[in-house]
Amino acid sequence: MPPMPIPPVPDDAVTAFQIEGEPVRGRLARLGPSVDEILRAHDYPEPVANLLGEACALAALVGSNLKFDGRLIVEARGNGPVRFVVCDYDTSGGLRGYCGFDAEAVEKAAQGFARPGARSLLGDGHFMMTVDQGPDMDRYQGVTAIEGETLALCAEQYFAQSEQTPTRVRLAVGQADDGQGFRWRAGGMLIQSVAEDDARGPTTEAWVRTQAFFETVGEDELIDPLLSSQQLLFRLFHEDGVRVFGSQPLRAFCRCSQERIETVLKSFDAADRAGMVEPDGKIHVTCEYCSKLYAVEPASLETAAV
Numbered sequence: 001m002p003p004m005p006i007p008p009v010p011d012d013a014v015t016a017f018q019i020e021g022e023p024v025r026g027r028l029a030r031l032g033p034s035v036d037e038i039l040r041a042h043d044y045p046e047p048v049a050n051l052l053g054e055a056c057a058l059a060a061l062v063g064s065n066l067k068f069d070g071r072l073i074v075e076a077r078g079n080g081p082v083r084f085v086v087c088d089y090d091t092s093g094g095l096r097g098y099c100g101f102d103a104e105a106v107e108k109a110a111q112g113f114a115r116p117g118a119r120s121l122l123g124d125g126h127f128m129m130t131v132d133q134g135p136d137m138d139r140y141q142g143v144t145a146i147e148g149e150t151l152a153l154c155a156e157q158y159f160a161q162s163e164q165t166p167t168r169v170r171l172a173v174g175q176a177d178d179g180q181g182f183r184w185r186a187g188g189m190l191i192q193s194v195a196e197d198d199a200r201g202p203t204t205e206a207w208v209r210t211q212a213f214f215e216t217v218g219e220d221e222l223i224d225p226l227l228s229s230q231q232l233l234f235r236l237f238h239e240d241g242v243r244v245f246g247s248q249p250l251r252a253f254c255r256c257s258q259e260r261i262e263t264v265l266k267s268f269d270a271a272d273r274a275g276m277v278e279p280d281g282k283i284h285v286t287c288e289y290c291s292k293l294y295a296v297e298p299a300s301l302e303t304a305a306v
Contacts, residue, residue: 013247014064015229020241022206023194028229029060029097029250030222031186032178037252038097039184041291047116048082049184052099053173054118054151055087057188059088059097061169062129062155063089064248071132076118076154078125078146081105085122088289094253096289117149127154129162152188159192166193168211172219179225187222189214213237254290261285261294265301273298 018025035056039049063072063164069091077084087097101121109116109225123146130141142162148154152169159167171188178185191214193207213236221232231244265273265283276283283296 011225012250013229014060014250015233015247016064016245017233018243018245019206019210019237019298020243022210023203024191024206024210025194026189026191027061027064028233029064029186029188030229031057031250032183032225034095034250034252034297035173035186036184038095038290041289042098045100045103045110046099047106047110048101049120050100050115050173051082051085051118051121051151052087052097053184053186054171055085056095056097057171057173057186058151058155058169059087059089060095060248060250061188061190063091064093066091066131068133070137071159072133073130073132074128075130076122076127076146076151078122080121080123081109090253092253093248093250094255095250096254097254098289118151119146119149120156120271122146127151127158129158130243154192165195167191167208168214168234170214170217170219170222172222174219174223176225185223185225187219189217189222207252209240210237213239216222236244252290254287254292256287256290256292258294258295258296261287262301265296270302273301 011030012034014027015028015113016027035053038056039053044052059072059074066072072089073086075084075086081102083100085099087095089095109120122168125146126143127146128141128143132139132141142158144154144158144161146154147157152171155169156167158163168191173186175182176185190211193203217236221227230244233250277298278284283298285294285296
């Protein structure tokens with residue numbers, strides 16, 4: 001008798017947790033079809049896909065903790081082979097992202113490396129997290145230099161400087177067989193020490209102990225399609241106990257639309273729009289995030305502008 005198929009574990013979600021009885025909280029992100037859709041929208045070299053996958057996992061980890069309707073934008077810009085990487089998370093769980101890069105420079109940077117990291121790909125530059133609470137509120141942006149070789153280290157430095165919160169981050173990206181073929185996956189874990197007060201008392205010992213368990217998590221575990229979030233958390237923290245709270249679902253979602261594209265085109269004057277018309281008589285625009293192609297009739301823009 002053939003073996004019974006292994007049922008898929010829940011995917012594309014961020015799970016919040018707390019170490020039982022200890023002042024340490026965290027979140028665990030597992031991305032499957034969502035990150036696969038984002039990365040396959042472009043023909044990225046593997047190092048670039050890995051960098052964008054890390055940005056998506058990080059945006060999900062941090063953005064899922066927002067307490068209001070809005071967006072979190074994780075972005076890094078530098079003078080290296082990858083000019084920028086950006087991931088946009090909204091509080092409904094939608095993710096989108098893309099990279100700008102020089103293919104030849106990326107290929108050169110990858111020589112001699114199994115997988116060049118953020119510092120090798122981005123060079124000198126800045127790592128940013130921007131919180132957008134909507135048109136009626138000012139944006140908040142925190143900026144730190146790109147000093148760590150990974151986006152996880154950049155994020156840890158960001159939290160240390162911008163929020164003075166002891167934070168550890170682990171990110172992983174790779175391709176794994178989910179039973180239907182090899183697909184891109186990403187995962188991440190974030191833990192933070194809750195500030196001590198009169199009720200909690202000293203928190204240093206609990207933080208040191210939790211970090212020791214955190215250090216044992218492997219990249220393969222973070223992207224394993226057969227290992228659930230609950231199983232991984234129990235594997236790591238069962239000695240102290242871990243309390244799991246609700247999960248925030250994730251999905252690939254782009255805000256581009258025909259209407260948005262036409263609005264942008266209307267911001268150009270008629271002479272500029274005339275120069276955009278292609279041989280078929282239409283203006284073609286490709287979304288940088290999802291690679292969807294839009295075709296716009298120039299006459300419709302002229303009529304709408306009257």
